[in-house]
Amino acid sequence: MKQHSPPPRLSLRGITKQYPGCLANDDVHLDIAPAEIHALLGENGAGKSTLMKVIYGLVKPDRGEVLWDGLPIEVKDPAQARKMGIGMVFQHFSLFETLTVTENIALALGDDAGALDQLAEKIRTVSEKYGMTINPEREIHTLSVGERQRVEIVRCLVQNIKLLILDEPTSVLTPQEVDSLFITLRQLASEGCSILFISHKLNEVKALCHNATVLRAGRVSGECVPAEEDTTSMAKLMVGDDTPVSTTYPKKLGSTPLLCISDLNLHSDDPFGVHLKHINLTVNAGEIVGIAGVAGNGQEELLASLSGEHLCPDGKTITFAEDAVADLPPDQRRRWGLGFVPEERLGRGAVPEMSLTENALLTGFLSGLLSKGMVAWKKAETFADQIIDQYRVKAAGRHAQADSLSGGNLQKFIIGREIMQNPKILIAAHPTWGVDIGAATAIHKALITLRDQGAAILVVSEDIDELFLISDRIGAICNGALSPVKPTPESSIQELGRMMAGDFSQSAHEGSATL
Amino acid sequence: MIKLEPRGERSATMAYLSPVLAALLTMLTGLLLFTLLNVDPVEALITILYVPISDTHGIAELCVKTAPILLCAIGLSVVFKAKIWNIGAEGQLLMGGLFGSYIALQLIEAEGFWVLPIVLIAGILGGMFWSGIAAILKVRFHTNEILTTIMMNYIALNILLWAVHGPLKDPEGFNFPESALFGDSALLPVLIEGTRVHFGMALALFAVVAVWVLMSRSFYGFQIKVMGMDAGAARLSGFKEKRLTYFALLLSGGLAGLAGVGEVTGPIGQLIPQISPGYGYAAIIVAFLGRLHPLGILLASLLMALLYMGGEMAQISLGLPLALTGLFQGMLLFYLLACDVLISFRIRLKPRKVKTSTPLTPLASETRG
Structure with missing residues (x-):
């Protein structure tokens, strides 16, 4: 069996990945020991997703190497990653709604699935062992989101797993479900499985993880032992020093x-x-x-x-x-x-290929930007400029296309556009x-x-x-x-x-x- | 394995250069083709692209051919902006010609300035009627407009053939499948004395300006664009999807109908079986070649009209088949699409992947629409 000492289970050395117009990972180093729960912390866009795709063989890094149990290895594709014992639970599940749990897992395992009834039995045993009871016969669409996540995790566990990667697993769970997930993960780690826990929620990282690597703008901005840090210091590592991290607002009740x-x-x-x-x-x-x-x-x-x-x-x-x-x-x-800020920024809140001026007109047309059915483009431009100015939207200008803005800036623009029309609701x-x-x-x-x-x-x-x-x-x-x-x-x-x-x-x- | 990889950023300049590039590549391929056919390539190109417009008469004929193409294409630019794929301009044109002819034949003895407008309006209504059917089918039954409009092209052609062989045939026409010649009041006035350039070209240019204003200045045009780019955003902003769909389809149908009635009351002067050598189909290429922009469409429709004339000229003086016109149209569209793809993507040659049992997974579980 395996020696639980010197070489880390997974070691990333100087991983660099350049996308057109974006350096997603820049010389990233990361070590995960067997039985360790390691947090990968960072804001959206910090490069967490790219890094885990590198580990899972979905993205080939431009530079840097991956060591598995101390040996350099090239992960060519997810199939190879699974053979090595790497399991991954994505933020968006890849499950077929109309198939049963067993059928879904069999599809994911490919040739290794074996007979369906044996697999069902294995699913039942594994899920009970780790306190995540699921019925293998149920169809996915009858399951709650939390249960679907269990299916994804169990899918990884029925294989011989050595490293489990979880991408923002708690974002779809209730606080109680989060607690029980953590119990499962701790049990799994105690049996020697390494866990890479990707999150931006500091409290959870503090409660669960042994070590943390913090990414900011593609680079490692710090490493820490979460239990010994307070959340503010970790937040500073995530966002940098110049951003205020916490405020409170007085509560009010209307009548x-x-x-x-x-x-x-x-x-x-x-x-x-x-x-x-x-x-x-x-x-x-x-x-x-x-x-x-x-x-x-x-x-x-x-x-x-x-x-x-x-x-x-x-x-x-x-x-x-x-x-x-x-x-x-x-x-x-x-x-x-009524002002309305939809969930999808690009797609409902803003038209991706249109300029900010046109996107200002999109819902602003009722506030004096039209005259006799014609667009008063000058007024629309002024309106767009005001939004950009007042809400500090970082953009190349009102001519910038909506999809050229970062998520945060586009959201500021959309919220600004709605608020500047003085909505009552x-x-x-x-x-x-x-x-x-x-x-x-x-x-x-x-x-x-x-x-x-x-x-x-x-x-x-x-x-x-x-x-x-x-x-x-x-x-x-x-x-x-x-x-x-x-x-x-x-x-x-x-x-x-x-x-x-x-x-x-x-x-x-x-x-x-x-x- | 060949793979297309996105280039990251789109170049606005290249987007406008793409039609020019497509035209040049078409010409180069034309040169190659003529060489292989043992025709002097330079002479052939000159015959096709220059000889037809080398004198004023030629330029006048170019305008005559441009008018219907331009009318169809400018209408199509509106529906295409709404991402409604009306492939039926040809059928709408034919129906416009048929409706207009019917009224013109009823008013064959009538005189007065009012006759022509009525005939033209009948033509417009004919085109609108035909695209309106597709619009109702799309809005009410979610029928795919590409299929319905293509099928309705054939129905329109057969109705026209039936009419011209039957009820609208000239009783004194020695049984030729032609209607009687229209009365003078129903004919489009000639714009330039001594040529065939008729009022239809002026109508087409007016339509270009009107559509330009509609799409770039009016809120209606803005809504059409938003609906095409992002139906979700249009719905959330309260734009009336059904009304906009009707509007766009009726507008393009009406303009195609005007093109059709402009042909029968203009250069032809009566209803005949061949009132269009595929102007409605050529207009689709023109609309895209002109980047759905009024000015671009004006230039592209001139080029397309020239190709029609050049094809005929090559047939007459070089003995090349008339299929040349269709071939050049096809190449133009092919190169345009290829250029557009290569502007946003680069080609990567990748070694074949080793066979693995890659399991099947859906993209993401999207539980809700």
Whole structure:
């Protein structure tokens, strides 16, 4: 058997990968010992994904070498990586919805799968051994996101695994699910398996990992033992010194209802979509209401009925200050004073190949940028300039194409575009998803400022920390149903986690939803 | 194994140079082709590209041929911007010719300035009717417009043939498949005395300017562009997808119909079976060659008209087959598409991968649309 001492299981030496217009990895060194849980920390765009693709044989580095158990090796493709004992769980699962767990795993294993009934038995044994019970006979579309992740992990474990790579595994889990995942990972590590845990969540890294390598802009900006660091020092390594990392905002509660959803039911046309069930929600002027939830629990359906992309036959289901709007199309809701920041920046929020001026016009056309059906391009340009200026959007200018901006800058532009039209109601989906910390702070401040001006703001997010930071009241959506919404100071991460998992039982007041 | 690798950044200059490059490559291939056919290549090129327009009469004929191509192509530029692939300009042109002819024949004895506008409007409506069917099918039943518009081209052609062999045939025409000659009031006035350049060219130029204004200045044009580039963004902003689809298809159909009625009331003067040598199809190439931009389309339609004339000229003076026109059109489109691909991608020759049992995985589990 293996000696658990000198050579690291995996060692990266000077990995460099240049993409057209972007140096993704620059002389990266990384060592992972057997039985070690190693964190790879970094913001979006720091080069984490490229690095793990190098390890998994998906990307060939321009320079540098990979050592496996002390021997130089070239990982040509994922098939070879799997043979070596490297398993990988991607952020976006690659599972066939209509096939069973066993069938999916058999497909992933290729020729090594063997007979299906034996594989099913193995899946059952392995999943129980690591405390992640799954039924091999179930079809994927019947599983929750957390269960799907288990399938992906079990897929790695049924092979003889020596290194497990997890890419942002907790982003789709409730806090309780995160805890049980960590138990599994610790057990796995104690048996000698190395784990590379990719994340940008400092608390989790601190709780789980033995060592951490921090990437910033493609380079290793530091290495540390997370347990001995505080989160602020690690955050500094991630984002650099000049970015403020933490702030708090005073909580406020409004009293005049602006946005009311009463008994919203929606039957999704998508066979794998989520049906909305009896949703009731009130957002008052001058407050931010946050809705947490694991992806795919009805957020998109809820947002589509709020934006007007999905119309309800009964207009009174959604009211803006007592005006029935649920049967009105998006432009008429905007005319009333709705601002909307969609989840997809490129694709819905902005047209990738259009300039910032044109993208300013995209939703800004109702605020005086048109005259007699013609576009007042001068005004549109001024409007774009104002957004770029006020929200410190880093771009080559108003002529820059939307897809030339970084995610954070484009999001600042979109949020700025919506806020500068003085919305009475703003709905923001995942406002800081994939955005660097500096831009996230700027976006949070903009939302708080808008709140203080008296707007009603609804934020739907998967990032619980963000919701606790900016929301005045908070709730969760699970399987198309909305939990009671409580003032944030009266809620806790544990309680919210329970609600995200569908347990809406509550000790106290029921009426807080319509405070 | 040949692999295409994205170049990272798109070059705006190259995007505009690509049609020029395509035209040059077409000419070079033409030279090679003529050499292989034992025809003096330089003489052949001169015959095709210069002789047809070497005198004023030639230039006038160029305008006559340009008008219908330009009208069809400028209309197509609007639908193509909306990413609606109307391949049916030919059928819409034929229907325009047929509708216009029907009204012109009803008003054959009539005189007055009002006759021509009515005939022209009938032609426009004919084209709109034909593209409108495709629009209804697309909006109501999500039918693929590429298929419907292509199929409707053949239906239009057969209806036209039936009409010209049947109800619209000139009773005194010795049983030739032709209608009676239209009355003078139904004919497009000649713009330049002594030539065949008719008012249709002026209408085409007006359409170019109008579409230019529509697409670059009006909010309607902006919405059409957004819908084509990013339907999700258009929906979220509250743009009316169905209305825009109808608008774009009806506009392009109407302009193709105008091209058709312009042919029968202009150079032809009656309804005959061959009112278009494929102008509606050539317009598709023209629209893309002109980068869907009005000015580019104007230049490209002049080139296309020249190719039509040059093909005929080569047939007459060099004895080359008329298929040459189609061949040159095809090469032009082929080189344009090739240049566009190579502008955004570079070709990499990669050694074949060793056979591995690479397992099957979907891209990502997208549970929701």
